[in-house]
Amino acid sequence: MRFVLNNEGREWALIDLYGEKPALIVDFSRPALASRRRKGSIRAELLIKAINQGPGARVLDMTAGLGTDAFILAAYGHRVVMLEQSKTIYLLTQNGLDRAAEDPGLNPVVGAVGLQHWEGTTPLVAAKGFDAAVVDPMFEAKKKNALSKGEMQMLQSFIGKGSELTPFLNAANVLGIKRSIVKRPRSDRLAHRDPGPVYQLEGRRSRLDVFLNSA
Ligand SMILES: C[S@@+](CC[C@H](N)C(=O)[O-])C[C@H]1O[C@@H](n2cnc3c(N)ncnc32)[C@H](O)[C@@H]1O
DSSP states (O other): OOEEEEEETTEEEEEETTSOSOOBOOOTTOHHHHHHHHHOSTTTOHHHHHHTOOTTOEEEESOOTTSHHHHHHHHHTOEEEEEESOHHHHHHHHHHHHHHHTSTTTHHHHTTEEEEEOOTTSOOTTOOSOSEEEEOOOOOTTSOOSSOHHHHHHHHHHHOSOOOSHHHHHHHHHTTOSEEEEEEETTOOOOOSSSOOSEEEEOSSEEEEEEEOOO
């Protein structure tokens, strides 16, 4: 056994018993996230731009992870349902949400997100009426994404290799979601699907591929 889920008081942490990676804790009050929440706008956040709607859109985040993207979207005013396949990551992120709910400054944001332990590629029958889907499959360890390097590496060590994209896009289609936004490393030039994205937004660290479902 390499990883254990530990709790100290109210805080849950995923610990690497090999001591190679820093403990993983979900903290929605961390300063870097607070600054992004405050500045969150179509100009500042590529994901908000890719969703292309004013506050109030309904977003299905099919790969919740540590909930950072969902939190940014909810702080902007969108309503987000997150799905996470790993029970452990689900518990970590839910613990972060529970603690954030006790902070009066964060409580309204927590109220705009929901988290379920669920496979994003299996269409959730209740998940109807979403305006957009967000898919952030696991990146290669050496690439960067929304998470800091340490967090990403730890998550990757724990979860393992990333998932195929097509099942997520198919699930979004089944749910009638018109817009799917896929997060990729900026340098990832591989063709992932035919037809490909209708457009791409490039950020400093990652790229968003936007797929539209016309069916
Ligand atoms: C790179 S992380 C997502 C990071 C997230 N965007 C954030 O801001 O914290 C990928 C996450 O997707 C989850 N995942 C991968 N395949 C999934 C699936 N089929 N259904 C639900 N979650 C999945 C992994 O367990 C992992 O926690």
